[in-house]
Ligand SMILES: Nc1ncnc2c1ncn2[C@@H]1O[C@H](COP(=O)(O)OP(=O)(O)O)[C@@H](O)[C@H]1O
């Protein structure tokens with residue numbers, strides 16, 4: 313039995329955040345647990361409200377899981393404020409967890425801020441030193457490094473800068489690069505870089521792609537796969553989920569978390 317923890321925000325619409333993470337863990341046969349950092353009132357049209365959870369309650373959720381159930385790997389998603397980031401980083405240090413996936417969630421697809429601007433420094437200085445892998449999209453990588461990313465060489469430069477903050481591995485996701493008909497994710501392990509390419513799927517239903525991708529990596533790390541192997545599976549998982557996207561709601565719909573398993577011919 314492999315166990316994964318997500319420390320992230322709740323998306324009432326079920327496509328992103330904690331809900332996407334738990335669905336993904338389940339589909340990859342990993343037992344999922346959660347520590348909720350903020351509750352959002354959210355649907356495919358946007359974010360209608362955000363209520364952060366107190367840092368004491370976040371710490372209590374993490375302790376509850378750590379002291380009884382155990383954690384093989386964890387991911388962080390929406391962390392909202394510097395206070396929450398510092399609380400989570402302190403717990404990661406305290407429990408000595410090292411399979412830590414940091415998805416530096418900043419802005420929802422509809423444009424709503426999920427991280428306060430003044431908290432970007434805390435991500436860099438307090439959280440990234442504990443990250444085994446960080447999974448920014450292009451705008452997040454630009455914000456964290458101050459670099460412009462327009463080419464593969466730029467992605468490598470940005471990844472090197474992120475490594476200098478103490479991260480072990482970086483994957484810069486290509487979902488936002490709409491100048492190509494491919495979606496290219498670049499993994500850098502501090503020495504070598506690898507690209508993972510899929511055709512660009514023409515859909516507006518990409519709500520929660522980043523959460524789902526980083527949750528897949530977390531589930532695979534929990535099972536003992538290498539970072540490279542984990543990204544291979546995560547890319548297959550997210551591509552299948554976007555290809556079989558769900559026409560739900562009238563805005564940016566969710567991806568299909570059961571598509572990967574169905575594609576593999578596994579039906580219940
Ligand atoms: N239209 C698309 N077609 C194929 N893959 C996509 C598409 N949009 C995003 N992806 C993939 O989904 C994952 C998440 O990427 P991205 O959308 O950049 O992250 P985020 O949700 O954090 O903005 C990456 O593996 C990326 O390549």
Ligand SMILES: Cc1ncc(COP(=O)(O)O)c(N)n1
Nearest residue numbers: 321328329420520521522523
């Ligand atoms: C609670 C929560 N967490 C994260 C996201 C980002 O979603 P995406 O994966 O599409 O960037 C979101 N919209 N809501």
